[in-house]
Amino acid sequence: MCERAGLLAELKHGAGCRIDEAAEKLHRLSQDIWSCPELAYDERKAHDRLVAFFSQEEEGWKVDSHFKLDTAFRATWGPGGGGEGDVVSVAFLCEYDALPGIGHACGHNLIAEVGAAAALGFKAAVEKSSKLPVRVTVLGTPAEEDGGGKIDLIREGAFDGLDVVFMAHPLQDDAPFLPHVAEHDVTVKYHGKASHASAYPWEGVNALDAAVLCYNNLSVLRQQIKPDWRIHGIIKHGGVKPNIIPAYTELEYYLRTPSRAELPVIKAKAEMCFRSAAMATGCEVEVEYARNAFDNILRNRTLEDLYEENGKALGMEFTTDEEVLTNASGSTDFGNVSFVVPGIHSYFYIGSKALSHTEEYTVAAGDQKAQFYTLRTAKALAMTALDVLLCPDLLQRVKDEFTEAKLKEDRLLKDGPTDNTKNA
Ligand SMILES: NCCCC[C@H](NC(=O)CCN)C(=O)O
Numbered sequence: 001m002c003e004r005a006g007l008l009a010e011l012k013h014g015a016g017c018r019i020d021e022a023a024e025k026l027h028r029l030s031q032d033i034w035s036c037p038e039l040a041y042d043e044r045k046a047h048d049r050l051v052a053f054f055s056q057e058e059e060g061w062k063v064d065s066h067f068k069l070d071t072a073f074r075a076t077w078g079p080g081g082g083g084e085g086d087v088v089s090v091a092f093l094c095e096y097d098a099l100p101g102i103g104h105a106c107g108h109n110l111i112a113e114v115g116a117a118a119a120l121g122f123k124a125a126v127e128k129s130s131k132l133p134v135r136v137t138v139l140g141t142p143a144e145e146d147g148g149g150k151i152d153l154i155r156e157g158a159f160d161g162l163d164v165v166f167m168a169h170p171l172q173d174d175a176p177f178l179p180h181v182a183e184h185d186v187t188v189k190y191h192g193k194a195s196h197a198s199a200y201p202w203e204g205v206n207a208l209d210a211a212v213l214c215y216n217n218l219s220v221l222r223q224q225i226k227p228d229w230r231i232h233g234i235i236k237h238g239g240v241k242p243n244i245i246p247a248y249t250e251l252e253y254y255l256r257t258p259s260r261a262e263l264p265v266i267k268a269k270a271e272m273c274f275r276s277a278a279m280a281t282g283c284e285v286e287v288e289y290a291r292n293a294f295d296n297i298l299r300n301r302t303l304e305d306l307y308e309e310n311g312k313a314l315g316m317e318f319t320t321d322e323e324v325l326t327n328a329s330g331s332t333d334f335g336n337v338s339f340v341v342p343g344i345h346s347y348f349y350i351g352s353k354a355l356s357h358t359e360e361y362t363v364a365a366g367d368q369k370a371q372f373y374t375l376r377t378a379k380a381l382a383m384t385a386l387d388v389l390l391c392p393d394l395l396q397r398v399k400d401e402f403t404e405a406k407l408k409e410d411r412l413l414k415d416g417p418t419d420n421t422k423n424a
Contacts, residue, residue: 002391014128015121015382019375022120027371029053030113034366037098040143046096047071050140068156069149071142077123078135090385091137092119093167095144105357107170107365110374114168117378122385134389148292148333154340164388164398165343166381173319175347176304180297182260183331185290186253188214188274190283194247204245210283211235211249217273228328229266230256260295261412295335298405302397303344310383314376342402348377
């Protein structure tokens with residue numbers, strides 16, 4: 001039980017009121033982002049809109065536009081207000097990139113809104129109590145769907161000095177945590193030799209054959225990997241005309257494992273598939289891994305429990321469906337953040353059972369119905385941040401759990417998981 005339970009309850013109430021008060025402009029914010037979907041690293045309008053929100057529509061924030069990345073931003077309030085004790089540095093994260101062709105099918109417009117709303121609520125609550133030593137940061141993190149803006153920002157030091165970070169992602173259910181797997185993108189290029197496909201095919205080296213063999217090799221490999229590992233991809237370039245033997249082809253694959261320590265194993269297996277296809281066809285092969293690999297999310301059960309308790313108090317019904325709770329739901333660059341700062345990446349229902357990355361989900365993410373759930377989630381995040389701020393032993397528990405979980409993962413990385421390809 002927190003010593004300052006009375007004050008805590010009052011501040012939580014205050015945070016909720018502030019979020020309700022700002023409901024209309026928060027809705028406008030997410031609508032503006034939703035109606036103009038922009039791809040990773042190109043979220044210029046979303047960046048400008050969020051910067052305007054914190055510098056013009058809201059008071060008291062110091063805003064850094066183009067913060068370390070062209071489409072990232074930072075808004076800060078604090079630090080400390082002259083309170084007693086060490087300043088606690090709390091951050092809320094906003095994402096705002098969309099998907100090619102289908103707009104905001106992952107609902108990142110709502111992630112921007114929920115992050116902004118939670119920050120507004122939290123700031124309003126702590127502002128009332130001038131003694132609280134706190135610094136509030138809102139970080140606008142581009143390029144989650146492609147590239148991994150948070151990983152660039154970590155490298156640039158944007159997460160240095162933060163004590164705890166909060167974000168929430170829309171989905172089909174409310175959940176304090178869903179497993180997110182480690183992931184690395186790889187591009188495979190085959191270089192062959194063009195020739196007339198009917199007149200003198202023996203003069204050609206067929207790069208499409210290499211791509212197809214590669215695709216099939218990987219499909220066969222899928223049979224021999226663990227059930228929760230994933231390999232999936234596309235052929236981006238498959239040639240230009242049936243009567244020209246393709247001289248160039250390109251595939252893009254995502255390789256995923258539940259832990260970042262297992263990624264090297266799946267990569268080694270995939271590598272044999274890439275290279276053997278080149279050898280069989282006489283093509284040259286280039287294998288290029290993306291600049292950033294995504295880490296799995298390091299859980300923080302202390303934060304999850306607090307979030308769940310606050311969510312329940314607000315009427316959330318958390319999913320108990322084992323399939324949802326245990327199936328890997330994708331990857332996120334928040335995984336890398338979770339290895340640097342303790343944090344929570346919860347999921348929230350938006351009034352629709354549509355599946356992410358579909359046109360139906362794009363519609364749901366722009367629907368007025370999503371607003372109630374988005375703001376409720378923002379309240380739960382702000383309340384959880386208040387728990388951590390007002391009860392110092394909770395913050396210590398959050399930090400201890402983080403250190404222990406990280407140690408465990410580091411040990412796994414150092415010892416390395418078993419790789420059965422080594423016996424081949
Ligand atoms: N490097 C590619 C990353 C793809 C990230 C993407 N994330 C999600 O769908 C969940 C959150 N937006 C994925 O897992 O495919």
